[in-house]
Amino acid sequence: MEGWELSGSEPFDDWAIGIRDQMETLALNRLKKVLKHYKNQGDIQKALFHARSMASVNIDQEPFQAELFTSLEEAGCQEEILERFKEIRSRCRDLFGIEPDDRIRQIYERAINGKGLITSVPLRKTEPLLEWRPMIYLAIAVSFLSVEDPDEQFGWVERVIEISHTLIEHYGGIPAQHFGTLIVGTFGHPHIREQMSIHALLCALGIRNKVDAIAASGQGLSVCIGIHGEPAIVADKNTSVSLAGNAIKTAISLAENGKHSEVLATGQALERTHGHVLSHPVPDSPDGTPPHRTYRVISSIDVRQRFREIDGESKPPFVGRETELYRLTEIWERVLQSQCAIFGIRGEKGMGKSRLLCHFLKKTQTGPVLVRTIFCRPETQGSPFFPMADEIRESFAVGKLLDQKTLEKMFDAVGIRSPYRHRLGKVLSQILEVPLESSGENTPIPKEELYQEAIELFTRFMLLRPDKTPLILAIEDIHWGDPYTLRILKRIGVAPPAAPFLLLFTSRDTADRSGVDFWRVEHVLLGPLPSRDIRTFLEEMDHQGQLGPEIMGKIEKDSDGIPLFVEELVRYYQNTPNTHSLHPCQLPGTLEDFLAHKLHSTGENRFLLGKAAVLGESFTRELLLPLCSEEEKKNLDSRLEGLIQSKILKFTEVDGHILYSFSNTLLRYRAYQTLTDRRRRELHRRTLHLLESRETPFSHDPEKEIHFHRKMSEHQGRRSPI
Known part of the structure; x- marks a missing residue:
């Protein structure tokens, strides 16, 4: 080619630079699409990986760096934000004589103040549309003991609202709304409720103490706080189904019925905070208080004292x-x-x-x-x-x-x-x-x-x-x-x-x-304790012999070798006499959170597990396949294999058929709870049709399964048993 020489000549260099720019543009476009995909899927870690890749292609492109900073904040990497900001600011000043982009500086300032964004992982918009999201609702009712001037009352209410907003945001909640002398805050997280519940209760105690300090100055101000937690259904990040309305009403009712400077909480909000706050049960009241077991929250518990009490006589033994x-x-x-x-x-x-x-x-x-x-x-x-x-x-x-x-x-x-x-x-x-x-x-x-x-x-x-x-x-x-x-x-x-x-x-x-x-x-x-250690553990905990051999066997099977499960199940059976099985909708809160986290760790397969939970204690691949979405059908075998390797599912061979089942009964209960009642009935009806038509192989007791699915397809309660 005329004018072209060996590498190092001007024509060759121009050509090479052009090709490099084209490849860089192509790579960036692909990375943008992949980053957007993982953000929509809610996979923060993979989004962060590709945001880092995009930012490294051209470190002087501020939009790419801003995307990386946003992903770092969503992943909670505050330390990395601080380190990267120093590098970005130094390059901006040295090369261009300017400060970094506003988006980057705002994220940096939040990291410096220890206030990263409280993010909600975006939910999938493909089938199934709905999934459960636990929420905690906090209502703060302000009243006055001696201030009669309406203008003065309004001024103090505004101050309480400001205090409340500051504390709710500090503890990771959202000040939802306020009207008159009532402020409503929400605490929610798509995966784990334990931390959310602790945040909400400590926020409530903080608000009470702050307002008490104002009242001590002679202002005649009082506050009562109600807290209630309940699952809501979320369709996507902008829409929620109105199941949560009852929870809001319950929290408001608790606040309005409380006494001076009182924090009241229902059992649903408290059960996940065992060992973090001190509370006392409130006797049932006939005056219209919500029909929930109510507790008066007194104070937070010293974490040091809790640690010192671990080996106390009342605590479970050291076994295994x-x-x-x-x-x-x-x-x-x-x-x-x-x-x-x-x-x-x-x-x-x-x-x-x-x-x-x-x-x-x-x-x-x-x-x-x-x-x-x-x-x-x-x-x-x-x-x-x-x-x-x-x-x-x-x-x-x-x-x-x-x-x-x-x-x-x-x-x-x-x-x-x-x-x-x-x-x-x-x-x-x-x-x-x-x-x-x-x-x-x-x-x-x-x-x-x-x-x-x-x-x-x-x-x-x-x-x-x-x-x-x-x-x-x-x-x-x-x-x-x-x-x-x-x-x-x-x-x-x-x-x-x-x-x-x-x-x-x-x-x-x-x-x-x-x-x-x-x-x-x-x-x-x-890891999980072996059976012999679980039996020793049970004997030590049930030294008075309250639990019979049948219940002990159920606990050993359902606990999956996890000491916490053993403790909670022993308490459950000891506190509910004449009970011979665990109701799927009465899982102790600590176990429910643990199981929910385990299900969410499976990623998109958690939706597949919800369908599997409908099928019964065991199921075949052929029975599960018709219930799957098109995406799930494409790689069902590899999904099942992955769930077996992660010990979510297990399998056995019966009469030439591979039967799958959950590795733990409690895990199946939790997977079933993730479905809405409407979705459950639909899946039970489809399964019933498959079994009655005998188009699909099923397990060893078809009549029992047909009866079960017919009954469940007609059940109307949201908390239907399985």
Whole structure:
């Protein structure tokens, strides 16, 4: 070709650059489509992966970086937001002399303040359209004891509304509406209810305490708060079916019927907060209070006290974790030989992580050792350094004022010299949110500087010990730690002290947030207990012999080897005498959340599992296939294989047919609950038609199955049994 020479010539370079630009444009277009697809599907992690890929293609394209920052915020990666913003701002200033895009700066500011977006994962818009979403509704009713002037009343109501909105947003809820002297807030999450319930109750207590402080100044103001939780049906992110209306009315009725400065909650809202708040049952009232079991919420429970009580006489025994305890003991013996170690206790909720940790710590304290325990909590994920700050308050008995004597004691302990003490006193005051005793210049330290200095200071505090005493730094529930606490722990793990030191943590067996690599260290993974240990566990819990052999057998089968399931099922049968089976719509709240999370971890297959739950205790592939959507039919075999590998389903062979069933009866109950009553009846009718027409092979008792599906296809109750 005329004018073309070897690589390096101007024509060749122009051609190569053109091809490169075309390929880059093509790649970006594909990435945009894939990113949009995963966002619509609600798969945050995959959306984040492709947002990172798109941003790396051209790091100077701010729209791509803005998409990445949005995905990072939705995934809760606040630490990565802070790190990336520094790089983006530096490039923008050096190359273009400008500040980053407004979208990026707003996300950064939310991350700095510990307030990421409370996101709702978008739901699929293909069949099935509807799915359950649990919601908590909070209603705040304001009244006046002595203020008669309407204008003055209005002014105080506006102030209460402002307080309420601030606290609801802080704890991850949405101030839905307010009218007159009533404010309504909602707390909702498509996957897990435990954290949502804790947030709502602590928010209610916070509002009550704030308003009580105003009333104490002589303003004659009072507040009563009602909380109720109930599943709603959500069609997509903009539409919800009106099942939730009853929950709102219940919360409002509780608030309107409450007494001065009272927080009332129904059992549905409270049952998932066991061990987090103190409450007392309210006697039934004939004056029109909603027909729900009502409780008066008194206060939050000290998480430290809860941990100390784990090995109390009233708690379940330590059973079946001897191998893991021996492994921890070996690690500790290694540490005592002047070594350092990081070790994790991982497992799903309810596997006994805290009990194992507590038992191990109790065993180590027979010799000279300092144990420092840090408690990460779900309601403090957005509060920078919270568990560290909590430990410092506890260790140095910090009160409502940070006096000079306490500061001197702190600084002497960690070896801070005089020139830096005034500055670090301000750092502690801001982080602990406690005013300094000494007066003077009180200009706040900028947050970037504040957090960097706090990381250095808290790292010293956490490693504080007399001489070279062996130190165990135990972190409970590290999966709930805020990004700054995790950064401190990572620093300690990378460069531990020279003296014997063990960083020991518990964590749920879930994918951690990006940038947190604690799950890669040496660990034990707690799995289900074997049958012999479950039987021992049951005998210890039922030492009075309230449960017969039949019930004990049901608990052993239904518990799936999970200690928490055993505890909850024993309580269920002990509290409901003359009951011989668990009703599918009476699952204890803690179990319901666990099972819901397990179902959601299967992704789109959770819709397939809802159909499988309709079919009965066992089903064939041929019976399930006609109930599937076109998308599910394309790869049904691989879906079933995946569900078997993840131990959601199991299979057996009977008379030449492969029969599938749920690995756990409770899991089937929860999958069935995800369907609306209308959808259930439709699926039962379709199954009945298939069985009666004998077009599809079915299991060993066809008459029993036909009778069951005929009965269920006619059932009209929303909470129909199976």
